[in-house]
Amino acid sequence: MSPAARRTRTRRYDPARTRAAVTAQFAHVREAVHGLTDEQLVLPTRLGGWTVRELVAHLEMAVGSVVRLLAEPAPARQETALLDWPFATAAGAAGIDVDTRALAAASAPGTPHGLDALLARAADRLAGILPQAPDDRLVASRAGAMRLDDYLVTRCVELVVHTDDLAAATGADIPYDRQALATATRLLADALAAKAPGGSVEVRVPPFAVVQCVEGPKHTRGTPPNVVETDPLTWLRLATGRAAWAEELAAATVHASGERADIGDQLPVLS
Numbered sequence: 625m626s627p628a629a630r631r632t633r634t635r636r637y638d639p640a641r642t643r644a645a646v647t648a649q650f651a652h653v654r655e656a657v658h659g660l661t662d663e664q665l666v667l668p669t670r671l672g673g674w675t676v677r678e679l680v681a682h683l684e685m686a687v688g689s690v691v692r693l694l695a696e697p698a699p700a701r702q703e704t705a706l707l708d709w710p711f712a713t714a715a716g717a718a719g720i721d722v723d724t725r726a727l728a729a730a731s732a733p734g735t736p737h738g739l740d741a742l743l744a745r746a747a748d749r750l751a752g753i754l755p756q757a758p759d760d761r762l763v764a765s766r767a768g769a770m771r772l773d774d775y776l777v778t779r780c781v782e783l784v785v786h787t788d789d790l791a792a793a794t795g796a797d798i799p800y801d802r803q804a805l806a807t808a809t810r811l812l813a814d815a816l817a818a819k820a821p822g823g824s825v826e827v828r829v830p831p832f833a834v835v836q837c838v839e840g841p842k843h844t845r846g847t848p849p850n851v852v853e854t855d856p857l858t859w860l861r862l863a864t865g866r867a868a869w870a871e872e873l874a875a876a877t878v879h880a881s882g883e884r885a886d887i888g889d890q891l892p893v894l895s
Contacts, residue, residue, distance in 0.1 A: 634706065642777055642803070643754060645803035646690075646780060647747075649783040649800070653787060654740075658740055664676055677731070678728040680739050681724050681725075684727065685720075686783055688750075690775070691746065694754075694772075698762045698763070699764050701762075702769050706778075707815060709778050765778075780804045780811075781808040781812065784800060788861070809859060810833045812864070812893055813863075814833075815894065816863065820838050823836040825848075825885055825887060826850065827851075828853040838887065849882045851885060852887055853878070864894050864895070865894075865895050869886075870888065
């Protein structure tokens with residue numbers, strides 16, 4: 625575990641609820657993808673040159689990776705704690721890009737397997753393998769060996785964040801499973817507290833998360849002198865670099881009060 629993660633209390637997630645959240649959010653993705661037209665699939669996204677087709681392929685990878693990792697031998701020891709994951713994703717970005725583009729090409733028009741079939745197969749395989757897998761089973765994620773229950777928390781982040789990407793690119797109105805949204809919000813809020821440890825600023829993302837961060841005088845009672853508050857989707861966009869701090873302040877989707885409440889230099893926490 626990283627020093628930053630060790631300084632931050634690790635939040636516990638109910639494994640049964642996390643499993644249900646992954647399944648539910650992936651079902652929302654499948655329904656949205658089923659309704660996309662060929663014209664929508666070639667639209668650009670806000671993700672480094674990926675088209676919608678490539679984004680959908682990556683969403684399959686978010687869930688399909690669980691199946692693939694469970695089919696491999698379990699690692700001998702844990703290497704990565706849950707709060708390490710947000711800070712370890714950038715190292716695997718190049719490999720993820722290659723794999724995503726290859727999977728999208730394999731699911732292009734004229735190939736044997738379209739996107740609907742790709743997502744359906746991933747959902748079926750997940751349903752077949754996940755119920756038998758223990759929560760503490762280790763899996764060899766790109767970020768290092770970690771517990772399955774922790775890895776599924778990261779799948780909530782991937783699914784929710786990329787559902788927002790898909791909605792932004794296509795204009796589709798895609799639902800968010802409440803538990804998946806809550807899990808993603810809480811993990812990235814805790815990652816901020818790990819990155820900027822302290823107690824001088826209170827970050828509120830109602831109704832899901834409240835964390836304290838940033839070095840300085842610690843607040844103990846009454847109204848905190850330094851408060852940041854926003855909604856879950858805006859927070860996820862800020863935490864992943866999809867939105868800019870100054871622009872969200874100007875748009876009043878973020879409210880910040882107090883001389884220490886400017887946390888823009890601590891964002892994003894996941895890239």
